[in-house]
Amino acid sequence: MPHTKTALQQVWPALTDISPEHMALAALRHEIDLLDDELLALFQRRLAIAARVGQAKDAPAGPHVKLRPDREQRVLDRVLAQAEPHNQEAVESLWRQIVGWGLARQGRMKVQVWSPIEPTRAFDGARLRFGAAADMRAVRDPQAALEWASEGHGVAVLAVNAGDPWWTGLRREWAGLSVFDGFGGETPSALAVGRIDPAALPTGRRVVVDAGGDAGDGGGIRRRGLDTHHGWTLSLTDAALPVGGDEGCVGAIP
Structure with missing residues (x-):
């Protein structure tokens, strides 16, 4: 046998x-x-x-980049809810890499990073968010990065409270851009900006740029200040504000 x-x-x-x-x-x-x-x-x-x-009917079209932060947020929340607590950090990191390489099949994501203070921290946050498949590079001019992002070439990750009030432009010359993520913890030290379909923004704190203090505007909306410049304030609020409305909402972070 x-x-x-x-x-x-x-x-x-x-x-x-x-x-x-x-x-x-x-x-x-x-x-x-x-x-x-x-x-x-x-x-x-x-x-x-x-x-x-990327060729499906519900995919972002026109000038918007291919990211759908709302969809990513829902899927990540669902995956993390099923993961064992001690595995959640590893699962999130792995899932971000998987999604990044999937997006690369539709065209590699380009990311410009401006962070004159603690650049490694901003790069690490952006790398975790967009994965190793993203084409990332440091830049010296946040205004040039905003112009580049406004033309739909990719997304910009820009530090706040770093000497340049670039965020004031989100209410003026860069009104077509939206904040869609933040890096650096509960009080983000950098924000991700791009031509995101407003319907695809994540659910979470709204990012507000307006003239006023960081405690509120007298209308019951409480805000957490991130940066100020000549009477303008960049802040976060839990209020469900519409993007582009009179309140100065310029995006959202999960």
């Missing part, structure tokens, strides 16, 4: 020469190899589908 090799024998041909500990390790490594094969097949299948999403 022919001898049939087991999976362990295929991994370790000379079973009689190894210890039980090595046999157990070989079994675990073989299981990981099988999982890697499954992950690879699923990842490549996801990339193929992602390439088709």
